[in-house]
Amino acid sequence: MTQEILVVGATGKTGRRVVRSLETRGVTVRKASRATGFDWNDTTTWKPFLEGADAAYLIAPEDPAAAAPFTDLATTAGVRRLVLLSGRGLDETPPALFEGMRAAEAALRASTATWTILRANNFHQNFSEEVWQAEVESGTLFLPVDDTPEPFVDVADIAETAALALTTDDHHAQTYNLSGPEPITFDTALAKISAATGRTTTLTRLAPDEYAQRLRAQGVPDEVATELNMLYAGMRAGVLATATTDLETLLGRPATSFDTYVAETWS
Template structure:
């Protein structure tokens, strides 16, 4: 079978693709730079990307909570099933009503499905928009002082790859993936500081100041405003609990933030 991995160059997608390739499975990366190319905003690219595909990892950029995401995921899911895709794995967001609407689309598609519903990625600190602030020693975000069970993208990829490969027991499952404990952003900054051996602090800023700073560093305004809305909307305590998705899916504990910080200390320097 051929497995399409959307966002195949992103945080979770490239990890999923690597794991499937290591199993000897045929993988097609869905990205603008791939051949055939895939872009969420250009539906004309979808049919070629789906040709001959029997399973797909569906990750939406920038996030399922963004405007237009539901319509895109619904249209893609319907096309995928018409094109012969029999298995869908959706990367979803924990505590996001908009994301759960997309989940229902996948669940009602007629294909075999698995939902991986995730909290904030640890890798946002090491590969994403928080990396440069960590290197500078000040993480300035419009996030409240509430704990979050940060999840390792490697755990997400392990679960998604197992479901896509057809390992038993994952069809029809909704996995809430979190780390094994809760941390506020201030506590996460302290653990990053301990890993790199220099100060890293968290400071709370207004949504307006965050958007202005992100735009000044090259982030498109629409994306910056969407991220700000996620920080102020989702980080309100609704996800301040640890879920059992990783051990339930993989039979092992979720990776801890301290191990992530130590393993990625070289990036923060």
């Protein structure tokens, strides 16, 4: 078994759950975050976290140029196994979308380490942790979406899959597509949350230009607003609408349903 594992983004939505999942397996975890001195934009902070680690869980850096140098340094430092969280539908989206993820995937595939890529859907927890949380709690979610369903995936399932890939063999050069068990619309998702909380939360559907204007008014940079609009365009086109079975196959159980997430989070 791997002796010590580095988790990059250890305080983040997926990272902290990966830490928890590894620790329940008895693995020693090295936690990398800004709070512990790790900075994607400062290459001098990387080596102390990599030296002595046998494997690493990665999230893509915002700067695509950081991906290859980091993986090169990781393998030089002796990291034997790399597991990356990426995004589902990457091959069907415009090249300008998710440049950090594309660069990170390319870096893993070019590395000499054993590597695994986890491509995941939108998370259940986007409704309750950052992202859409404030609007959901205020009663109205504003998004450029339609009736195309989304098989939202639970972050705990992703973390469990990551822990599996980090600590067991037979996952080298594999790209897994992770989703929840069934696609549902945003209207349905909000109706389920409303039923659990007793507070009505509804969806207001925006045109892409309206959504971009709303983001800019909130201080979001133009390039981020453009990228998000490309993401939602892919969702409206059905790029992510079909549920996958990779998670169920890997974990040997059904993926966590949206109903289970709501009962555990909003009830």
